[in-house]
Amino acid sequence: MARITIDVTSAFHQSAGIGRLTRETIGVLGQLQTRHHLQYFCMGRPASAGGRTQLREFQADHPLTIAPLDDRNLFRLWFRAGIPVPVTWFAGSACDLYHATDFVLPPLPVATKSVVTVHDLTFERDPDSTVPSLLAFLRKVVPKSARQATHVIADSIATARDLTDLYAIPESKITVIYCGVSSRFRPSSVGTDGVERAQLGAKYGFDDRPYVLAVGTMQRRKNHISLVRAFASQADTSSQLVIAGGKGWLYDEVQHEVNNLGLERRVRFTGFVDEADLPALYRQARVFAFPSVYEGFGLPLLEAMACGTPVISSDRSSLPEVMGPVGLQVAPMDVNSLAGALNMAWSDVDWRSAQIAAGLNRAARFTWEKSAQQLLDVYDRVLFHG
Numbered sequence: 001m002a003r004i005t006i007d008v009t010s011a012f013h014q015s016a017g018i019g020r021l022t023r024e025t026i027g028v029l030g031q032l033q034t035r036h037h038l039q040y041f042c043m044g045r046p047a048s049a050g051g052r053t054q055l056r057e058f059q060a061d062h063p064l065t066i067a068p069l070d071d072r073n074l075f076r077l078w079f080r081a082g083i084p085v086p087v088t089w090f091a092g093s094a095c096d097l098y099h100a101t102d103f104v105l106p107p108l109p110v111a112t113k114s115v116v117t118v119h120d121l122t123f124e125r126d127p128d129s130t131v132p133s134l135l136a137f138l139r140k141v142v143p144k145s146a147r148q149a150t151h152v153i154a155d156s157i158a159t160a161r162d163l164t165d166l167y168a169i170p171e172s173k174i175t176v177i178y179c180g181v182s183s184r185f186r187p188s189s190v191g192t193d194g195v196e197r198a199q200l201g202a203k204y205g206f207d208d209r210p211y212v213l214a215v216g217t218m219q220r221r222k223n224h225i226s227l228v229r230a231f232a233s234q235a236d237t238s239s240q241l242v243i244a245g246g247k248g249w250l251y252d253e254v255q256h257e258v259n260n261l262g263l264e265r266r267v268r269f270t271g272f273v274d275e276a277d278l279p280a281l282y283r284q285a286r287v288f289a290f291p292s293v294y295e296g297f298g299l300p301l302l303e304a305m306a307c308g309t310p311v312i313s314s315d316r317s318s319l320p321e322v323m324g325p326v327g328l329q330v331a332p333m334d335v336n337s338l339a340g341a342l343n344m345a346w347s348d349v350d351w352r353s354a355q356i357a358a359g360l361n362r363a364a365r366f367t368w369e370k371s372a373q374q375l376l377d378v379y380d381r382v383l384f385h386g
Contacts (some may be wrong), residue, residue, distance in 0.1 A: 001035055001036055001037055002035075002036045002037070002096040002097060002379075002383050003036070003037050003039060003093070003094070003095040003096050003097075004036050004037065004038050004039070004095060004096065004097045004098075004099065004379055005039050005040070005041050005088070005091050005093075005095040005097070005098045005099070006026065006029075006038060006039070006040050006041065006099045006101065007040075007041050007042075007043070007098075007099060007100050007101050007102065008022060008026055008040045008041065008042055008058075008064070008101070009041075009042050009043045009044075009071050009101075009102065010022045010101060010102045011023040011026060011042075011054070011058075012042055012046045012051045012052075012054055012055045012058070013042075013043075013044075013046050013047075013051060013070075013071070015048070015050070015051075015246075015272060015275070016217060016245070016246065016272070017217065018101075018102055018119055020275065020299075021119070021155075021179055021299065022101050022102070023054070024179075024180065024182060024368045025101075025368060025371060025372055025375065026040070026058075027368070028180075028368045028369055028371075028372040029372045029375065029376070030061070030062060031372075032369075032372055032373060032376060034376050034379075036376075036379065036383075037063075038062075038063075039063045039064075039065070039091075039092070039093065039095065040058070040062055040063065040064040040065070041064070041065050041067070041087070041090070041091040041092070042055065042064060042065070042066045042067070043067045043069065043070050043071040043074050043090070044066070044067055044068070044069055044070025044071060044073070044074075045066060045070075065090075065091050065092030065093075067090040067091070068090075069090070074087075074090070074106070075104070075137075075141075078106055078107055079137070079140070079141055084107040085107060086106075086107050086108055086109050086112075087106035087107060087108060088108065088109060088112070094109070094112075095112060096112065096113065096383060097112065097113045097114065097115065097150075097379060097382060097383055098112055098113075098114050098115070099114075099115045099116075099117070099379075100114065100115070100116040100117065100145065100149070101117045102117065102119075103116070103117070103118055103119065103138070103141070103142050103145065104116075104141050104142070104145055105144075105145035105148055105149050113150045113382050113383060114148070114149045114150050114151075114382075115149060115150065115151045115152070115153060115378060115379070115382055116145050116146060116149040116151075116152055116153070117152075117153040117154075117155075118142065118145075118146055118152055118153070118154055118159060118163060119154075119155050119159070119296040119297070120155065120156075120159050120162075120294070120295065120296025120297075120317075120318075121142075121159060121162040121163070121166060121296075122221060122294050122295075122296070123135050123138045123139065123142075124139070124162065124166050125162065125294050125317070126220075126221050126293055126294045128220060129219055129220045129221035129293070129294070143166075143167045146163060146167050146169050147167065147169065150382050151173055151174075151175065151378060151381070151382045152169055152173055152174045152175075153174075153175055153176075153177055153375070153378060154174055154175070154176050154177075154296075155176070155177065155178065155179060155296045155297040155318070156176060156178070156296060156297050156317075156318035156321050156322075157176055157318070157321055158296075158317045158318035158321065159176075159296050159297075159317075159318060160174045160176050175374070175378050177371050177374045177375060177378070178297070178321075178366055178370075178371060179297050179299045179302070179366065179368075179371060180366050180367040180368030180369070180370060180371045181299075181302045181303055181306045181363050181364075181366050181367065181368075182368060184279050185278075185279050185282065185302075185303045185306040185307050185363070186279065186306060186307060186308075187283060187307060187308035187360070188280075188283045188284075188307075188308075193283075193284070196280045196283070196284060197284050199280070200277065200280055200281060200284060203277070204242075204244070204268070204270040204271075204273065204277075204281075205268060205270065206240060206242050206268040206270070207240070209238055209239060209240045210236075210238070210239055210240075210286045211239060211240045211241065211242045211268075211284075211285055211286060212231060212234075212239060212240075212241045212242070212285065212286065212287045212288075212289055212342060212346070213242050213244065213281060213282065213285035213287070213288050213289070213304070213309070214227055214241070214242070214243045214244065214245075214288075214289050214290065215244045215245060215273075215278070215281070215282075215288075215290075215300045215304075216244075216245045216290070216292070216300065217245045217246050217247075217248040218243070218245055218246065218247045218248045218251040218254060218269075219248035219251075220253070220293075221292060221293045221294050222245075222292050222293075223291045223292055223293050223314070223332050223333070224243060224254045225253060225254055225257050226291055226332060226333055226335050226338060227241070227243075227289055227291050227338065228241065228254065228257050228258055228261065228263065228267060229257065229261070229335045229339075230291075230335050230336075230338035230339035230341075230342055231263070231266075231267070231339075231342065232261045232263060233339045233343075234339070234342060234343065234346070235343050235346070235347065236346060236347070237266075239266070239286070239346070240266050240267065240268060241263075241266060241267045241268070242268045242270060242281075242285070243267065243268070243269050243270070244270045244271075244273045244281060245270075245271075245272065245273070246271060246272040247269075247271065255269075278303065279303075279307055282303055282304045282306075282307035282309050283307045283308065283309065285304070285309050286309075286310075286346060287309070287310055287311075287312065287342065287345045287346055288300070288301070288304035288309045288310070288311045288312070289311075289312045289338075289342065290304075290311065290312065290313050290314065290319070291312070291313070291314045291330065291332045291338055292313075292314050292316070292317075292319065292332065293314065293316060293317075293332050293333075294316060294317045295314075295316075295317050295318050295319055296317075296318060297318050297322065298313070298318055298319045298322045299322075301313055301319065301322050301323060301327075302322060302362070302363045302366050303363075304359070305326060305327075305359030305360065305362055305363040306359075306360065306363035306364075308356050308359070308360060309356070309359070310327060310345045310351075310352050310355045310356060310359065311323070311326065311327035311328075311345075311355070311359060312327060312328045312329075312330065312338070312341045312342065312345055313327060313328070313329050313330075314329065314330065314331070314332040315329040315330060315331060315332075316331075316332055323362075324362050325358065325362075326355060326358045326359050326362045327345075327355055327359065328341040328344065328345060
């Protein structure tokens with residue numbers, strides 16, 4: 001039996017994105033049979049009350065060590081001060097394999113094998129989307145982590161190719177593990193739509209008009225500006241665009257475009273949406289649009305499909321892998337094509353019916369149980385075959 005330490009810091013420090021992916025994975029991982037002893041490690045206690053509550057609940061059922069320093073301070077120790085104190089000093093005990101789940105491999109004892117998950121290389125492919133100080137850090141640390149790790153996990157074939165093309169990581173050293181879709185993402189039950197819609201509107205500040213939905217932190221690579229411009233030509237002027245996600249870097253550019261196009265009454269920014277409300281938000285949307293310039297995976301597309309909502313996507317990076325033959329794919333900066341896709345997805349009844357069925361079938365192929373089992377298989381290969 002091997003001892004495996006899994007870094008779960010992002011699960012309790014990050015509300016969305018990688019944090020949610022990590023929560024979903026570890027939530028299933030412990031339910032699977034394994035011959036190994038899994039132990040978990042979190043760098044510092046979360047700042048948010050919700051994160052602290054989640055951490056306490058997780059700790060009640062799992063062997064979890066919380067470091068006295070958070071990830072920011074530990075990274076300063078390791079990568080700015082250059083003090084290679086092994087992470088096992090903080091993680092409570094030695095291990096045979098350490099899994100860094102969020103890009104960065106910390107210093108380890110020489111004999112310890114390692115896995116690092118690189119979710120995407122957005123900062124390389126679209127550097128303007130990354131805060132300059134973070135860009136410098138990632139460009140310094142991520143390639144080194146990928147090269148030093150015994151094995152690398154990527155969320156998509158597109159990211160695996162980027163690792164090989166940009167960092168010369170051998171294909172044999174990379175395993176692609178797709179994300180899954182939780183069973184809570186499903187079509188609405190009969191008779192619940194009215195109540196669910198009213199609750200969403202009251203909580204997040206949009207009215208009862210039908211809406212196009214976009215989900216994701218407000219940042220440049222999500223391409224909300226092109227979506228806003230395409231939406232401006234929406235044939236059904238009684239529609240609204242709901243953009244759900246926290247305000248990221250350069251958010252003001254999107255707000256300025258909304259004002260410039262006179263769409264203040266038709267575009268709603270919800271801010272961060274509680275995880276429990278996401279299924280309803282997808283279900284109640286008439287169309288889900290995700291015209292991102294670059295994604296390591298694109299989980300919202302699958303979640304929207306699983307909720308029975310027609311989808312529109314960019315044709316870049318990993319998104320064609322996620323979409324398969326479902327929905328409409330367009331060049332993300334082609335506003336006219338995006339506008340045409342919005343109008344078709346909104347109004348073509350026959351197309352909508354076919355795509356809803358196809359989307360449900362597509363989403364059913366992606367499960368967190370499958371992802372977690374593939375992760376255990378990687379651990380086995382690394383431990384026993386190097």
